[in-house]
Amino acid sequence: MKVDKHSVSQIIDALGGKKNISAATHCITRLRLVLKDENKVNQESLNNHNLVKGFFSTNGQFQVVIGQGTVDKVYKEMISITGIDEVSKEELKNEAAKNLNPIQRAIKTLSDIFIPILPAIVTAGLLMGISNTLTGSGIFYDDKSFVDVHTKWKDLASIINLIANTAFTFLPALIGWSAVNRFGGSPLFGIVLGLILVHPDLLNAGSYGDGLKKGTIDTWNLFGLHVEKVGYQGQVLPVLVASFVLAKIELFLRKRIPDGFQLLIVAPVALLVTGFLAFIVIGPITFAIGTVITDAVVWLFKTAPFIGGIVYGGLYAPLVITGMHHTFLAVDLQLIGSVGSTFLWPMVALSNIAQGSAAFAMMILSKNDEKLKGLSLTSGISAWLGIIEPAMFGVNLRFRFAFISAIIGSAIAGVVISVAGVKAASIGIGGIPAPLSIVPGSWGPFMIGMVIVIVVPFLLTLVLGQLQKKRA
Template identity: 70%
Template sequence: MSKIRESAEQIVEALGGKENISAATHCVTRLRLALKDEGKVDEKALESIDLVKGSFSANGQYQVVIGQGTVDKVYNEFIDITGTGRASKEDIKDEASKKLNPLQRAIKALADIFIPILPAIVTAGLLMGINNILTGPGIFYDEKSFIDVHKNWADLAGIINLIANTAFVFLPGLIGWSAVKKFGGSPLLGIVLGLMLVHPDLLNAWDYGKTKDIPTWNLFGLPIEKVGYQGQVLPVLIASYVLAKIELFLKKRIPDSLQLLLVAPITLLITGFLAFIVIGPITFSIGNGITDFFVSIFDNFAWLGGLIYGGFYSLLVVTGMHHTFLAVDLQLISNTGGTFLWPMLALSNIAQGSAALAMFMASRDEKLKGLAGTSAISAYLGITEPAMFGVNLRFRYPFIFAMIGSAIAGIVITIAGVRASSIGVGGIPGFLSILPGSWGSFFIGMGIALVVPFVLTYFYAKVKKAK
């Protein structure tokens, strides 16, 4: 324990002293800190501490990578030394958000909404990948799927597909829960709002373009289309914000004794009418416009789209802006049946892992080797922050070579028209989410993302040492 205490003291000193620390919490592997002035951090001293495996700043938080298990012990000593008291992740986020500009706050809000529902979406993506393997023609047999040949497996595939599709069919319910919670309202009302937008009595959004006679309500002479918003993101996001604000407004003005009877019904009624009359139709058109914009770029300039998004996606991760594209991916999947953006995300993660793996092979520093090796595996499985912030950005050239490899891979797969039917694990297992007909092209892109960053980083590191 004395070593843990000593390391905690060294961390506090390297962070600029306890007077520079506003609040502190931790996750599974990292200390998550709100600092008054990040310019006072001595990064060299911090990363020279044995227990510290890396550090980085993101979204106003300064994070110190310690490792699973050990971080709990370090945090306990850290709190005792600084006297800051134990903070929750929300406390840290609130403290960190004070430093952000309006655009950063908007991006952070999107991240706070989508990150909690990612496990459900990724799990659904993996299960849809299994279904794709069973139902995709040409994988096991020429021009036939596995279930075409083995018909006794068809019902198993059907059950898997139902389980996988649930998160996407009721996506507005998931977003409604998370968004209303983020905006300060009652999460339960958010769930009801989201499910209301995909009620079975409404015309399914996926059938909207196929139906000539769209059912309508007649509200005192005003026709309102009875259309659901399955798979849509913008309608429930905006409606959730409106619901939360109406609920908070009413709670301040209605006596406590009447809140149970009045607040929720009035909030849902007003938001529901606004959702179907104004918010839904407008945001549905905006969502379709965003989809058409991205589709037109990649239809007409596929190589350019692959170069830009594939090459610069990792920079979006650094700024935190990558979370905004999750909404675009979901919109593309809903409107076109697949996304051409997410496959490049998976290859970008692989490229960062390959660059970190090259540093593991090229370095003689035992601490760096340990961090690079574990972070490379993590990146290959879709978690790139340890590799990017702990290794690649620290030395710069691995990060640049990873971007180059990812850009080349992005060009190859976009020209080939590779798309993902769902959002899965953004690394090597990502092929499960790719439409089976594009597996060959995706594996070529994966090979480029594996080899190019590794070779460039490894040989540059060797040449740099020889000088």
């Protein structure tokens, strides 16, 4: 369909009219809108519009999938018709936040902090998968690793491992950069704060338990107050809270100190005060909270893996609808930093595949609807490569039986891999490439889980779809 004033006007009308649009921007494939009342959206009209390939609502934004290249033309025409000002993605996020309740705002804050560092974490996860493949025993040879047999590859594997581990070793620096930026401070200060918390002079947080048993933990004597010299490598909560404090102190000082003295005062005072608070108060308290959370999750999956698998495996996709899935990224990183692996992320990877499988089944069921058939194909491929939203919002949620089928398949696979104790050494791409991030000893049961989420959602969607057609 040609992009002209008439076709774009139809989209605007389906969105509730130009008075219902508060702000608008776009990304590579989607219109990103803030609507005054999403209940005014005529979903049927949007579904039937030839330019629209799907739509969904998340974090206060109503997003309409148009397609690469075409979305630019649609957006320009929409701006011309409605008269609304062009805004940046950040301005749109701020506008969208006005429609969120306190819980949604907290979830959005976590999302804003972790999504920018996700490419570094995923890249590290993929490289770590390569490293694990080269160094894991029993993968290519009995009781020996690839590098044990082919020793000339050992140094290459060592370098890959170093590069892969860097993002996790200095994770607080990444989080500090993103968090301080999100809270309105200078990102550079956040990096310095994160590096302070993992300084080589500090006891590694992972060795803290051993140090307690041996009684070998060094302390600072601050005028009679003994503060343990403990770092927070791989920890999430300490740097999150410390970043918030740092940003607020910086903003407080910048408002009150003349410009000519800010370079000499703001950074030293903000970092010094935050550093003291981090080691004396923030670190010990948040480390204890993080330990409780980690122990609770580990306990659940050790004592009742069936329950953990069916709940998290089945509920992950519904959590994506609310945006709450971003909170579990922090839990994954906390687990990796504390126990060296996570058993939550493998279920995320399988949930993505399940949504893609259901979308592929919808492609077969919609053989007379070329638009839905094309959308199902492209979004299914996207889900199998780790991007779940187009398949889930654009296809499966429109046909509830497809979404339910994906959840059932994901829950069954979640039980299987949880009972088998499948773990991921890192966070990677949540789709078909996922095995690269799985601990080599867990590959077998994880592959069984992959077969389940490929077959069960696909067949169940076909069966339920045929039954629904008969009832109609």
